[in-house]
Amino acid sequence: MTMLEKTYNPKDVEERLYRDWEASGAFRAGNKPDAKPFTIVIPPPNVTGSLHIGHALNNTLQDILARFERMRGRDVLWQPGMDHAGISTQLVVERQLEERQTSRQKLGREEFLKRVWEWKAESGGTILRQLKRLGASCDWSRDRFTMGETEADQMSRAVLKVFVELYAQGLMYKDTRLVNWDPRLQTAVSDLEVENIEIKGNLWHIKYPLADDPERFITVATTRPETMLGDTAVAVHPDDERYRALVGRQVRLPLSDRLVPIVADDYADPEKGSGAVKITPGHDFNDYEVGRRHKLEPLSILTLDGKINDKAPAAYRGLDRFDARKRVVADLEALGLIEKVEPVTHAVPHDEKTKTVVLEPMLTEQWYLNVKPLAEKALDAVRDGRTKFVPERFADEYYRWLEDIRPWCVSRQLWWGHQIPAWYDDKGNIFVAESEVDARAQAKAKLGRDVALTRDPDVLDTWFSSALWPFSTLGWPEQTPELKRYYPTDVLVTMFDIIFFWVARMMMMGLHFTKQVPFHTVYIHARVVDERGQKMSKTRGNVTDPLTLIDEFGADALRFALAIAAAAGKDLRMGRGRVETYRNFCTKIWNAARFCEMNGCVRVAGFEPSKLKSTLNRWIVGELVRARNEVTAAIEGYRFNDAAGGLYEFVWNVYCDWYLEFIKPVLGGNDEAQAAETRATAAWVFDEVLRLAHPFMPFITEELWRVTGEQGPKREAMLISAPWPDYAKIARDAAAETEMNWVKTLISEVRSVRAEMNVPPASKLPLQLKGASASEAEWLKRHNDLILRLARLETATTGKDLAKGSAQIVVGQGTVGLALEGVIDFAKERARLTKDVQKADSEIARIDAKLSNKDFVSRAPEEVVQELREKRAEYEAARAKLLEALKRLD
RNA sequence: GGGCGAUUAGCUCAGUUGGUAGAGCGCAUCGUUUACACCGAUGAUGUCGGCGGUUCGAGCCCGUCAUCGCCCACCA
Numbered sequence: 001m002t003m004l005e006k007t008y009n010p011k012d013v014e015e016r017l018y019r020d021w022e023a024s025g026a027f028r029a030g031n032k033p034d035a036k037p038f039t040i041v042i043p044p045p046n047v048t049g050s051l052h053i054g055h056a057l058n059n060t061l062q063d064i065l066a067r068f069e070r071m072r073g074r075d076v077l078w079q080p081g082m083d084h085a086g087i088s089t090q091l092v093v094e095r096q097l098e099e100r101q102t103s104r105q106k107l108g109r110e111e112f113l114k115r116v117w118e119w120k121a122e123s124g125g126t127i128l129r130q131l132k133r134l135g136a137s138c139d140w141s142r143d144r145f146t147m148g149e150t151e152a153d154q155m156s157r158a159v160l161k162v163f164v165e166l167y168a169q170g171l172m173y174k175d176t177r178l179v180n181w182d183p184r185l186q187t188a189v190s191d192l193e194v195e196n197i198e199i200k201g202n203l204w205h206i207k208y209p210l211a212d213d214p215e216r217f218i219t220v221a222t223t224r225p226e227t228m229l230g231d232t233a234v235a236v237h238p239d240d241e242r243y244r245a246l247v248g249r250q251v252r253l254p255l256s257d258r259l260v261p262i263v264a265d266d267y268a269d270p271e272k273g274s275g276a277v278k279i280t281p282g283h284d285f286n287d288y289e290v291g292r293r294h295k296l297e298p299l300s301i302l303t304l305d306g307k308i309n310d311k312a313p314a315a316y317r318g319l320d321r322f323d324a325r326k327r328v329v330a331d332l333e334a335l336g337l338i339e340k341v342e343p344v345t346h347a348v349p350h351d352e353k354t355k356t357v358v359l360e361p362m363l364t365e366q367w368y369l370n371v372k373p374l375a376e377k378a379l380d381a382v383r384d385g386r387t388k389f390v391p392e393r394f395a396d397e398y399y400r401w402l403e404d405i406r407p408w409c410v411s412r413q414l415w416w417g418h419q420i421p422a423w424y425d426d427k428g429n430i431f432v433a434e435s436e437v438d439a440r441a442q443a444k445a446k447l448g449r450d451v452a453l454t455r456d457p458d459v460l461d462t463w464f465s466s467a468l469w470p471f472s473t474l475g476w477p478e479q480t481p482e483l484k485r486y487y488p489t490d491v492l493v494t495m496f497d498i499i500f501f502w503v504a505r506m507m508m509m510g511l512h513f514t515k516q517v518p519f520h521t522v523y524i525h526a527r528v529v530d531e532r533g534q535k536m537s538k539t540r541g542n543v544t545d546p547l548t549l550i551d552e553f554g555a556d557a558l559r560f561a562l563a564i565a566a567a568a569g570k571d572l573r574m575g576r577g578r579v580e581t582y583r584n585f586c587t588k589i590w591n592a593a594r595f596c597e598m599n600g601c602v603r604v605a606g607f608e609p610s611k612l613k614s615t616l617n618r619w620i621v622g623e624l625v626r627a628r629n630e631v632t633a634a635i636e637g638y639r640f641n642d643a644a645g646g647l648y649e650f651v652w653n654v655y656c657d658w659y660l661e662f663i664k665p666v667l668g669g670n671d672e673a674q675a676a677e678t679r680a681t682a683a684w685v686f687d688e689v690l691r692l693a694h695p696f697m698p699f700i701t702e703e704l705w706r707v708t709g710e711q712g713p714k715r716e717a718m719l720i721s722a723p724w725p726d727y728a729k730i731a732r733d734a735a736a737e738t739e740m741n742w743v744k745t746l747i748s749e750v751r752s753v754r755a756e757m758n759v760p761p762a763s764k765l766p767l768q769l770k771g772a773s774a775s776e777a778e779w780l781k782r783h784n785d786l787i788l789r790l791a792r793l794e795t796a797t798t799g800k801d802l803a804k805g806s807a808q809i810v811v812g813q814g815t816v817g818l819a820l821e822g823v824i825d826f827a828k829e830r831a832r833l834t835k836d837v838q839k840a841d842s843e844i845a846r847i848d849a850k851l852s853n854k855d856f857v858s859r860a861p862e863e864v865v866q867e868l869r870e871k872r873a874e875y876e877a878a879r880a881k882l883l884e885a886l887k888r889l890d
Numbered sequence: 891g892g893g894c895g896a897u898u899a900g901c902u903c904a905g906u907u908g909g910u911a912g913a914g915c916g917c918a919u920c921g922u923u924u925a926c927a928c929c930g931a932u933g934a935u936g937u938c939g940g941c942g943g944u945u946c947g948a949g950c951c952c953g954u955c956a957u958c959g960c961c962c963a964c965c966a
Binding site (some may be wrong): 007030134196203215218221223224267268269272273274276277278284285286287289346347393396397400404414496497554565567571572573575577578580581583584585586587588590591592593595596597599637639641642645648649656658660661668676690741750751752754755756758761789792 | 893894895898902903904906913914915919920921923924925926928929930932941944959960961962963964965966
């Protein structure tokens with residue numbers, strides 16, 4: 001027989017138990033073919049990543065759900081996998097190459113990709129190992145990768161298929177327009193990947209001379225003067241009197257010496273600046289639109305790496321865009337064309353990853369997905385409740401974005417990613433197909449002969465494949481048994497910052513390709529910030545490493561700390577202090593187990609929680625039922641903090657602080673039958689606690705389950721596969737509850753009086769309880785042993801000389817030379833209940849008054865009257881309950 | 891410029907249909923009673939951001955203001 005160690009040491013058990021779980025096959029989906037499936041797809045972490053505390057939270061919550069539903073008998077699939085993370089991964093490997101004095105350009109595409117795959121094989125598993133340390137019960141046999149190309153993992157095929165179909169449906173198309181461009185990586189990025197950062201800059205007011213009257217000027221203002229090299233017009237508002245005469249005339253663009261027209265366009269705001277605005281369609285999104293309206297050809301004056309190109313005057317060619325800005329300003333100054341310079345703060349688009357590179361609107365040809373029709377379906381699915389957000393308010397954010405969605409630029413000028421399945425001939429014909437063979441066949445069918453084809457070098461936005469994740473991981477486009485069984489998935493657990501990037505796009509793609517929502521519920525959890533409330537980031541250096549915390553306190557402590565702090569959708573501050581607190585909770589549970597062990601509290605066969613004789617035991621069973629119901633309802637409602645909190649409260653403040661203290665005198669007493677029943681009850685309740693706690697603290701509970709399983713009747717070998725408690729058949733004993741609450745109150749009050757009166761702990765005093773009701777007197781007698789022990793009394797008896805309803809205790813009068821007198825108000829409870837009855841009475845009277853007012857009844861809408869009647873009935877019912885409770889007190 | 895969230899004990903935060911304000915940490919006093927000092931007992935501390943309103947009754951509902959934070963937005 002195993003004896004429990006004095007303290008719980010997570011390091012000794014976590015690794016072993018995780019291996020046992022895996023070996024038992026408990027993580028695998030499909031174990032219970034007759035059970036209802038329950039599916040969660042993991043938000044795939046980046047291969048480049050390592051587990052940060054946000055992942056720890058995200059995966060803890062998913063694991064709680066997975067383990068909970070598994071115990072409730074569902075066939076659980078928690079689908080794991082990783083994301084290829086296009087840009088991040090490419091950058092990581094490029095940086096490595098840089099250290100070795102080489103580059104991807106030198107290696108060539110094929111060799112470079114080989115190196116990335118090698119890197120993935122080496123480093124990609126880190127995060128999975130970390131998830132295992134956390135206790136994540138994913139079905140690892142089904143591990144997937146967004147660029148998977150193996151027999152089992154055909155993620156890439158799904159991506160090709162989707163692209164080809166979208167193209168065939170006319171939703172995927174190429175277009176040349178302005179796109180957010182990263183001049184450092186030389187790739188397009190989508191609108192979502194742009195972060196507008198407020199920075200200090202200047203607003204230069206520049207004078208443009210009229211072409212036919214060089215002495216007259218029209219002033220425009222800009223924060224980016226170098227773009228004037230690409231100006232193709234000046235716009236003024238059509239109703240602006242100041243400029244009406246100038247519309248149709250031209251200005252001579254300084255530095256470039258080109259003539260550009262003055263056009264009338266609503267875009268020009270007469271209130272702003274001079275009312276005239278320079279138009280640069282090649283380098284500004286608004287100007288692009290203005291240019292289109294006036295048939296102005298966009299003029300791009302930048303190279304793809306952000307230098308001035310040869311469309312600009314020779315003096316500026318080859319200059320970096322920021323150097324060009326200085327040069328332009330200097331030259332304008334020299335010419336006396338700067339009217340004034342105002343310092344301003346304005347939002348400048350930066351790349352969202354590094355937040356350092358200033359993005360440039362750039363005219364390039366890219367692939368676009370027309371998401372508008374997909375968005376309509378995605379909106380409807382949330383509007384009609386097929387998918388619901390928890391908390392609900394996030395649905396608004398989702399609506400807002402989808403309602404105003406623009407075409408999604410899906411091509412990236414990178415190497416690492418899904419290469420776009422489009423081939424071109426030398427005439428510029430496009431053939432989109434799942435393979436080169438198919439593309440050739442298409443070309444031959446169209447042109448009547450074999451032609452040389454070259455594949456589009458670009459790759460897809462990483463989020464494109466992520467958008468397919470819920471169904472591509474299950475084998476789509478094949479109608480696999482897994483897809484039929486586990487799709488749609490049940491709940492997506494994620495954070496608010498990727499609602500647009502990921503959630504909305506999964507909804508769109510899921511509905512478009514499977515006609516079903518990808519998940520019924522989207523649970524948005526908190527963001528983890530550091531102890532000072534700052535967002536954690538590598539650059540800030542304030543990242544808390546969950547593994548360090550696991551090493552120090554154990555995985556269960558970290559998990560519990562995260563769960564109990566995880567009120568939906570709010571920032572969550574996390575540091576080692578909190579984890580330490582819940583390490584202490586683990587220790588508490590461990591010690592409760594040791595108490596049971598030392599006192600022979602062993603489970604017995606045929607234990608019947610409904611047929612207990614002792615009030616004490618009936619009471620704790622009732623409390624357990626209450627806790628179980630609370631925890632269950634809270635998890636079902638994704639109120640993880642309430643679930644963990646309810647469990648904590650029951651284990652610590654009810655089971656340990658009261659019940660175990662209560663039973664000490666019973667276990668040592670001479671009523672052997674009661675002692676035996678109590679040992680069995682203590683063991684049974686503890687066993688149930690292990691079940692309730694398991695989703696939150698899988699390791700310690702599993703270990704205690706193993707040890708306590710060595711004695712008593714046989715039960716499930718592993719807790720992970722044991723059933724969740726179901727107490728539908730257990731009736732809670734309200735009388736036992738009232739009785740034990742009275743005992744608890746009595747003990748607390750005596751302790752309180754003792755402390756206030758500074759009675760030494762060693763002094764055992766006699767207690768006389770005066771004015772007790774008949775049942776109170778009985779309770780005092782029945783629980784005399786434990787009252788004496790816990791309140792440190794010599795005797796506890798009743799007296800009868802005070803009025804009922806104002807019960808008093810008189811403690812040790814004359815015994816220690818002090819007269820201790822404290823009022824215990826059992827009357828307090830009566831007063832409260834009485835007050836509530838009175839409230840109900842007054843409420844009923846108020847409603848009656850209204851209802852007897854004939855004028856009101858005849859004029860008010862039927863619903864209002866009906867509502868009042870219902871309310872009255874409710875108050876009647878509440879009143880009856882209160883009276884019953886009052887009666888119980890007597 | 892729009893939208894959302896937050897404001898509760900010294901700190902970090904709970905508070906789900908409106909009914910006498912809670913937890914953890916911290917603090918104070920006491921305690922080595924055979925599970926646990928990673929513990930137990932007892933206690934102190936709150937005009938629930940301000941001001942109005944609805945209600946018999948508001949931390950919770952309505953209006954308004956203030957401060958902080960986040961998201962979205964094409965402003966020269």
